Amino acid sequence: QSLPWLLVILKMAKALNRGAQKPVSISMGPPDLSDEESQANYMPDFLRCEACTGISERFATTLQKNIDKSKAVKSGKKELGEEKLLEIFEGICSDKEWNGYGIKEVNGKKRIVYPGSDAEDVPGIMQGGGPWPRRLSDMCHSYLGEYEEHELYTTYVQKKTKGLKKLLCSSVCRSSSKSSHKKKKPRKTEL
Template identity: 30%
Template sequence: MKVFLLWMSASLCVSTIGSDVDVVDTDIENDFETALKCDACRAVAFKFSEYFREAHGELLLTASLKEEDIVEAAEATCDDSWEGYGVTEVDGIERLTGPGTGVQPETEVEVDPIWPRRLQDMCDELLGETPDEKTLYNIWLSASSLEEYLCKGDGLFAACSSSDWGPWPGDDYDDYEDGGDFDYIHDEF
């Protein structure tokens, strides 16, 4: 009887809270694309690190880039061609493999022309939601984790911390499903 009353109390509590509660379930088997979305976000964070490292070049770690150099490096990240990514199966789950994903393929990698576009769109979305390019650069410069900031936060920044992250950025574009040529020219924010 006590168990039943406890269950009823919990049910009433949940029903009065309603849909305002966002319960994070990190079980990657709930959405078959959850692992792919996290892998994609990790790849984007990796690319931002690469471009900031390249732009930083020979500067001492105590020095920082000029704001225009930071903006240029961040935008160049999203303008990259995003080649070398594909899908493989690891432990029965589809995963994205390529630079920065950390995924080692167990089987042959399936290359799909949609990945450069998806990665670029995700990069644009994450950059557009970041307060400014300097925020990303300062996180990188402080040796904090860009992956932690971009992928394990809340909302759009939760690709690795939510099993219901939402649709891929850009999925609603008319030309997304055409299978036609994608020339890596996209809208800027």
């Protein structure tokens, strides 16, 4: 079972040693997590921006898959219905949907890693499971509490992934980078 991992590590070391005058050593291990990172019920502040980016990309990917299922919706003649949008977003935010997400140390910095992230293919050991799916699910549900599903959908249709990321993450990413400028987002109205 561990033989394939050993082969991958040996191949990486061999590739890194090509052209090097001195042999290069590789050391890998799971990220060293603080108590907050490993046990808290919430997403640590310094990871919230990257987590939000992962959530917005997940929204975009799932919406596009559903748009592509209907020629009329894909062509812009129809929209996805309210019931379908509720089903889509509730499905996205369920805990089990976040199992492929986790944390990895990349160049000495802890990063949220998810399918399609720039840190996904960087060599290293990702720690998934544990509190990470629940934290991402909780953040995902908080966005559904803040924005109407139809608003998220129309933002994606009009502005694609970049628009969703701007809508959801601009204030989160500003506060993660210690900026004092916070912009209030429109609140979801209940029936």
